[in-house]
Amino acid sequence: MPEFPDIILFAIPLFVLSMLLELYVTTKKSIHTYKTKDAFASIAMGLGNVFLGFFSKIVVLFALLLVYNNFRLFTIPVTWWSFILLFFADDFSYYWFHRTSHECRLFWASHVVHHSSEHYNLSTALRQTWSGGFYSFIFWLWMPIVGFHPAMIVFMQAVSLLYQFWIHTETIKKMPKWFEAVMNTPSHHRVHHGSNPIYLDRNHAGILIIWDKLFGTFQAELDNEKVVYGLTSKIKSYNPIFIAYHEWIALFKDAWSGHKSLKHRLMYFFKSPGWKHDGTGVSSETMRKDWLKNQEKINVD
Template structure:
């Protein structure tokens, strides 16, 4: 078992210094239109991050165990730990992350844990720390094909951490745009601001981890529009700073919808598997419905 450092733990001082620098920068006059930091919101995000790190000691044991079992018993090839294999796993991991992230917006069972990250109505580096307390126990299924293919479990966990670390810096309003070539290939603050938007035109777009190319390939890319300022948060905000409520309110709502009232077994199942907003009586609106209404309202743009 090759040993790699837990880079997320080593990065914690960097996270703290970066947030302090962002706080200083965004208080300057030219950033007066940004929402900046709100103490209760920032502390809630930090609490979610600390909870994620603590629970990670347990979830990562499950993840590592699953990867090892598949690698030791069912792998199709043996991919060595070499420089070229890190290039391969970079793309394989990022591809896995795209589909995990996209399904987390299209299936309520995964949205129940992922919604945590979208629950803040602010957008700054502290928002990056607003991580799930439950997703780590089951979202790893999107990566199970990697040990099956022959990537060593330690390599997979390292690349997953690198991806998470990269995504920290894109949670900011302090950076408007990166160079055009960078914006064309990589995930950036501008692209990810769109992802956190609750505006109809921005819903369920830009699911990228590191490379934005997947969104462009699979039809989920949306540029940030100058005339449509991003409105952060959820279509229906939860309006709480309580970390426990943030972590589990959507689990409660989902299970209540699925198991209360008179519904068919099929409808109960659909409350777990259909996208957020779906209702068995047809009254619900999905993100595509909201986007279509927005487009019909005449607020179209040549970039869309």
């Protein structure tokens, strides 16, 4: 078993210092991105994620090792060129995990936590799931099959998570054009956290924005459309337990209450978050199309 440092734990002092620096800069510039209750709620979610991570990593490593030891087709050595392959493989896996987390309610139930804040700052990056770590690893199961050692995979997941910390800020408007073209940036990720119809379910990138451009989910930040952060239906709560589990409660309530077929009950878990069995639901794609049609009418008028 190759050993790699737990870079997330080592990075915690950096997280704290970065948030204090951002708070200082935004206060000096009168940019009101922090709200005390919201920031503490995000930090509490992050601490809960770290604590539960000790248990979820056992599940993840067990599953990855099970696949690696019994089903791998090749053995990829731990060397410099394998980490180049690993970087792209992990980032590709993250894109599809992240995209599915917006398009499938079973995964949205855990991922919604990260989008629940109406503020956008470095503390928002810490607002992480308390449940997703126990099953989201399925998007990485193909990697031990082709020969990546589980320890390498877990390490690269941590690298990706660490990269994504700094992009949760409004203090950086744009990076150089070449960087914006290839990498995930604060501008791209602000779009991802927007509840504006044009921004919904866009920019699922981890480190590289190229996947969104390749698979049709990219949306640039618009000068005339200021990002409105949070969910389309705001939760209005700073209670960490409610933040962590409110969507799970809503999901099971939708699926198992009332009179509906077993098929419809199960579909609530696998359809998009806005889906309703009676046709009254509105998907993010519908909201986006309606917004674009409305913009066309405004431009014509």
